[in-house]
Amino acid sequence: MILDGLSALGTATIDPLWRPVLAWTALALPLWALLRWTDRLHPNAEYRLSQLLLAALPVGIAAVGVIEMLPDASESALRPARSVVALPAIETGPVSVPAGSWTWMHAVGLLTVGALGIGLFRLGRLGLDVLVSSRVRRRLDTAVTPSLEAEVDRLQERLGVRRSVQLCISPDATVPMTLGGRRPTVLVPERLAAAPDKLRMTLRHELVHVRRWDDCAQLLERFVAALFAAHPLVGRLRRQIGEARERACDAAVLDDGETPAGEYARLLTAFADRASSPRRSALSLSESPSSLIDRLSAMRSSIPSFLTSRAALGTALVAVGLTLTLGVVACSDSVGPSSSPEEATESSPSTAADDDEVYMVVDDPPELEGGMKALQQSVEYPEVAREAGLEGRVIVQFVVDEEGTVTNLRVTQGVDKVLDEAAIEAVEEQTFTPGRQDGEPRKVQMSLPVTFRLDDGSDGEANESGDDATTSSAASEANSGGRLFEKAGIQRVRVLMNEEGRLLIGDEPVEMSSLTDAVRQRITADAARAALIYADGAPGDRIDAAEASLRALDLQMVYIKPAA
Structure with a gap:
C-alpha cells in the first residue's frame, strides 16, 4: 500500500509540480550564475533581477496550473495541436506493477514526500519567527527625544518614505536593524545616539530599506524559500538576494549626495565584527557582516554599470520575467494533454483510398x-x-x-x-x-x-519437467536483439525456427552451419541456457541439426519445444 501511495503521489505531482520546477531550474541556473559572477550590473539591477528569478518559480507553476484548467488548453498557442486523435494505451498482460517492484514514479512520490516534509518544517519555523518578531516589537521602548523624532521626520521627508516609522534606541542592540510590518521599527544601538553623524547615516540606510518595502519583500522571499526549501538553488538564490539588497541600499544612500563614502565605509566596518540577536534578526533587515567585503568593493568600484536607469531596468525586468514564465510553461509537458511521438504522427494531411478528406x-x-x-x-x-x-x-x-x-x-x-x-x-x-x-x-x-507485456513469473521456457512456465517482465530484460535474457546471473539465448526451417536469433537470420558460433557470441556469463522454439511444420531434420548444434555448446541447459 505504501508503494501504491508513492506511485499515485508521483503521478499526481509529476506534471503540475516537478516538470515546471525542472524547467525553471534549467532556465534560472545560467541567469543565477551570470548575476553571481558579473560585476557590471548596477547593485539595484542585480537585486531586482535576483528577486525576479525567485518569483518566477511559483509564478511559473501557477501559470501552468491556470493553463491546464483552461477549456481549450489542448489548442493553446504554446503547444501544437495534436495531429491525430489518440486513444488511451492498451496493455496486454498484467498492467499493474508487480508487488514490491520499484519504479521511477515511486522515486518521484518519495521525493515529493521529502520536499513536502522539509517545506512544512521551514514554514513552521517562519511562522515562529513571525510570532517572535511581533513579541519583540511589543516589548521595545520606542520613546525617544524630540530632537531624534524631528531628525527621523526630516529624513523621511527627504527620502520620500511614505510609511510611518518608529525609532528605538536599545542598549541590547549590537547592530542596526529594521523590524518590518505595517509600521516598521528601526532599532539602533545606544552608542550611536552619542554620534549624530553615524546615527544619521544609519537612519538613512534603514529608511531606504523602508522606502523600498524591503521588509515585505524579504518576508515573501522567505515564504517562497521555505516552500521550496528542498531545492538547493532556491536557498542560494535567497542568500544572493539578501547580499544584493544591502549593496543596492548602500548605493541608494551614497547616491543621495549627503553621505560621504569614506565615513559610510568606516561605519560599515565598525559593525563587521558584531552579530545581532538571532531572535531579533529572524525577520529583520540587519547589516550583513559576511558580505562586508563585497559591499565595500561595490562602493569603490569605478566600472560603468549596466541598467542604471529606471526605464532600462524596467524593460529588462519585464523581458526577463516574461521569458522565464513563458519558458517554464512552454517547457513543461503538463500544459494540455500530454502527447508523445509514439501517440502522434506527422501533421501532414492524410487521405483515404477514395481521396476524401x-x-x-x-x-x-x-x-x-x-x-x-x-x-x-x-x-x-x-x-x-x-x-x-x-x-x-x-x-x-x-x-x-x-x-x-x-x-x-x-x-x-x-x-x-x-x-x-x-x-x-x-x-x-x-x-x-x-x-x-x-x-x-x-x-x-x-x-x-x-x-x-509478459506475465509475471518465469521466463517463458519449458522447465526441466517439460511443463510450460509463464514469462516474467519484471525479472528478465531483453537486449537490443530481443533474445538475450538474464535472470540471477543466468543468460538465455532463444533460437526461433519457422515452418521452412530457417533460423532467427533476434531479428538476424542465422545459417545452420554458423548457429554454434552465433550463440556463443551472445553469451557473456558463465551460466547460460539455450532454447530452440520451432514452428508447427518445421522440417524434422532441421530441428535435429539445430538441437545437435546447441547441445554441442558447453551450456547449463538446452530446451527444445514447439511453439504452441
Missing part, C-alpha cells in the same frame, strides 16, 4: 463501441512471441470512416512482425461510432498504442 481533430471524435474493455479483450498475445520473450509497444494508426468501420490500418512503430500483426488484427475487429464535424459524419484518423 480525413480529419485529424473533430468536434465529436469517434467512440469505440463496447469501450476500451472490448478492445482489451480483443488483443491476444501470440504464443510464439510469448515463448520467444517478445514484448514492447506497437503504435497502430487507422482511419474510422463515416460508417464507423476501421480502415487504412498501418503500424507507425513496431516491435516484431508477430506482435505488429496481433495489434492490427485486434484493432481491425473493432467498430466505432463515427466522428462528427459540424454535425456531419467524417473520416477521422486515429492512433492507438498497444503494449505487449
Whole structure:
C-alpha cells in the first residue's frame, strides 16, 4: 500500500509540480550564475533581477496550473495541436506493477514526500519567527527625544518614505536593524545616539530599506524559500538576494549626495565584527557582516554599470520575467494533454483510398463501441512471441470512416512482425461510432498504442519437467536483439525456427552451419541456457541439426519445444 501511495503521489505531482520546477531550474541556473559572477550590473539591477528569478518559480507553476484548467488548453498557442486523435494505451498482460517492484514514479512520490516534509518544517519555523518578531516589537521602548523624532521626520521627508516609522534606541542592540510590518521599527544601538553623524547615516540606510518595502519583500522571499526549501538553488538564490539588497541600499544612500563614502565605509566596518540577536534578526533587515567585503568593493568600484536607469531596468525586468514564465510553461509537458511521438504522427494531411478528406481533430471524435474493455479483450498475445520473450509497444494508426468501420490500418512503430500483426488484427475487429464535424459524419484518423507485456513469473521456457512456465517482465530484460535474457546471473539465448526451417536469433537470420558460433557470441556469463522454439511444420531434420548444434555448446541447459 505504501508503494501504491508513492506511485499515485508521483503521478499526481509529476506534471503540475516537478516538470515546471525542472524547467525553471534549467532556465534560472545560467541567469543565477551570470548575476553571481558579473560585476557590471548596477547593485539595484542585480537585486531586482535576483528577486525576479525567485518569483518566477511559483509564478511559473501557477501559470501552468491556470493553463491546464483552461477549456481549450489542448489548442493553446504554446503547444501544437495534436495531429491525430489518440486513444488511451492498451496493455496486454498484467498492467499493474508487480508487488514490491520499484519504479521511477515511486522515486518521484518519495521525493515529493521529502520536499513536502522539509517545506512544512521551514514554514513552521517562519511562522515562529513571525510570532517572535511581533513579541519583540511589543516589548521595545520606542520613546525617544524630540530632537531624534524631528531628525527621523526630516529624513523621511527627504527620502520620500511614505510609511510611518518608529525609532528605538536599545542598549541590547549590537547592530542596526529594521523590524518590518505595517509600521516598521528601526532599532539602533545606544552608542550611536552619542554620534549624530553615524546615527544619521544609519537612519538613512534603514529608511531606504523602508522606502523600498524591503521588509515585505524579504518576508515573501522567505515564504517562497521555505516552500521550496528542498531545492538547493532556491536557498542560494535567497542568500544572493539578501547580499544584493544591502549593496543596492548602500548605493541608494551614497547616491543621495549627503553621505560621504569614506565615513559610510568606516561605519560599515565598525559593525563587521558584531552579530545581532538571532531572535531579533529572524525577520529583520540587519547589516550583513559576511558580505562586508563585497559591499565595500561595490562602493569603490569605478566600472560603468549596466541598467542604471529606471526605464532600462524596467524593460529588462519585464523581458526577463516574461521569458522565464513563458519558458517554464512552454517547457513543461503538463500544459494540455500530454502527447508523445509514439501517440502522434506527422501533421501532414492524410487521405483515404477514395481521396476524401480525413480529419485529424473533430468536434465529436469517434467512440469505440463496447469501450476500451472490448478492445482489451480483443488483443491476444501470440504464443510464439510469448515463448520467444517478445514484448514492447506497437503504435497502430487507422482511419474510422463515416460508417464507423476501421480502415487504412498501418503500424507507425513496431516491435516484431508477430506482435505488429496481433495489434492490427485486434484493432481491425473493432467498430466505432463515427466522428462528427459540424454535425456531419467524417473520416477521422486515429492512433492507438498497444503494449505487449509478459506475465509475471518465469521466463517463458519449458522447465526441466517439460511443463510450460509463464514469462516474467519484471525479472528478465531483453537486449537490443530481443533474445538475450538474464535472470540471477543466468543468460538465455532463444533460437526461433519457422515452418521452412530457417533460423532467427533476434531479428538476424542465422545459417545452420554458423548457429554454434552465433550463440556463443551472445553469451557473456558463465551460466547460460539455450532454447530452440520451432514452428508447427518445421522440417524434422532441421530441428535435429539445430538441437545437435546447441547441445554441442558447453551450456547449463538446452530446451527444445514447439511453439504452441
